[in-house]
Amino acid sequence: RMVGKMEALLPRFHALVIGCGLGRDMRVLNATARVIEMAKERKLPLVLDADALWLVERQPQVVAGYEQAVLTPNAAEFRRLCQALGVEDMTLPQLCEKLKGPLVLQKGAVDRICRPGQEPLSCTEPGAPRRPGGLGDFLAGSL
Numbered sequence: 001r002m003v004g005k006m007e008a009l010l011p012r013f014h015a016l017v018i019g020c021g022l023g024r025d026m027r028v029l030n031a032t033a034r035v036i037e038m039a040k041e042r043k044l045p046l047v048l049d050a051d052a053l054w055l056v057e058r059q060p061q062v063v064a065g066y067e068q069a070v071l072t073p074n075a076a077e078f079r080r081l082c083q084a085l086g087v088e089d090m091t092l093p094q095l096c097e098k099l100k101g102p103l104v105l106q107k108g109a110v111d112r113i114c115r116p117g118q119e120p121l122s123c124t125e126p127g128a129p130r131r132p133g134g135l136g137d138f139l140a141g142s143l
Contacts, residue, residue, distance in 0.1 A: 002028075006035045015045040019052030020039065020137040029055045033062050040066055048102075049140035053077045057084040067115075069102035072140055078106050092120050105143070107136065 016039050018032060023030045030053055039046055046069040048056060053073055055105075056063055057080045073081055082090040085098045092106050096116040105113045111127075114120035128135065 001020075003034050003038075004029050007038055010038055010042055010044070013039075013044060015047070017047045017049070017140050017143075019048050019055075020140060021048040022051035022055075024051055024054055029058070033059055036062050040068070043068060046070065047072065047140045047143045049136055053081065057081055060084055063102050064099050065101040067103075068102045070105060070143055071099075071102050072105045072107060072136065072143070074107045074136065093118075105139075106140070 013016075016035075018036065021034065022028065027053075032052065034044065034139055045067070046063070048063065048069060049072045049113075052072060054077075056071065060081075063071065071081070078092075078095070082088065082095060085095070087094065087098070090098070092104060092114045093116075096104055096114045097120075098100070100116060103113065103115045105111065111123040112120045
């Protein structure tokens, strides 16, 4: 049902932010993967955070090759994405090359952003000394 509702709404959207509060129920994640595929057909920009990254860890093909996607992993999510792609210790540029499309914004003490074939850019500006819950949701929405 949710997929049908989203399909009807997609023509009204300019972009989608997916993951904030999504949860990890596989039925929801599989439906979300179908929505992502429909969004890709419409060439909608996508920002995937939090539990949407959990989906990408299990189904990397859902964003592989899609240049209109932005992934926003924290340190733990980045590590799991690397493991899902078969490499334990991968650099940010290597992850981007493996995914062949999405821009990756790696959150951490130093935030880094990278696209396949490019050198990463780093932001060393001081931020909040401790990142409270929900700050990543704010970042994803602002992208």
